[in-house]
Amino acid sequence: MTPILFYGVPSGCSFGSIVALEWLGQPYRLCRIEMPEMVTAEAYRRINPVGETPTLRTASGDFLSESMAILNHIGARGVDQGLGFAQGTRDFDRLNQALAFLNTTFFGAYVPLWHALEHGSEGMEKQVLVEFGRSRVRKAHADLSAMLGDRPWLLGQQRTLADAYFIGIARWNEYHQAIDRREFPNLQRLYDKLEADPAVAFAHAIEDQRPATSTGGFLGEVSFDAALDREPVAA
Incomplete structure (x- = not known):
């Protein structure tokens, strides 16, 4: 599966995870979660009982929440780029x-x-x-x-x-x-x-729903319903 980041707007702390995914350069998709309406809804709480963003659907299909956990997950995939480091070092x-x-x-x-x-x-x-x-x-x-x-x-x-x-x-x-x-x-x-970093400019544009140019592995946004499917289609 292609990882999907459920990011919160306006101004969610998930912004940092978008930047990190851009720096990682590997394929990913995004799913926009309006706060507080969508994030507190029953449908979203099924994947994150706390009702907060971000949530990451990993390549294995698991749902991971909390920014620190998500960033460490990204870091484990980005050791070669120096974004993260081997545990124990x-x-x-x-x-x-x-x-x-x-x-x-x-x-x-x-x-x-x-x-x-x-x-x-x-x-x-x-x-x-x-x-x-x-x-x-x-x-x-x-x-x-x-x-x-x-x-x-x-x-x-x-x-x-x-x-x-x-x-x-x-x-x-x-x-x-x-x-x-x-x-x-x-x-x-x-x-x-x-x-001034392109990944940060990209994350701002995504949040603001402006044309966004990815320098990473962004494959498009998906709707919430599509994000829960095994093979989502870009919205």
């Missing part, structure tokens, strides 16, 4: 450490801000959530900037899945304006470099 441990930080601290810093935005918080509740979120986002950026230092990529001289995941979350600051990223020049440098 120092580089594998370093990649997992970076992904864990991004998946918990960096992602989690934005949770109060998303809650305030999506649940219509007003008055004191909104003020508390926003102030708390901004303080967490600032600390997460400071910590990540220290981890990055003056290296070109999060793990060093070569881009990895950590950089793909980073850009999918870092763009959330454009919504919330929690910090001025220019206060963290190392992160701004990495952000700008990734935004």
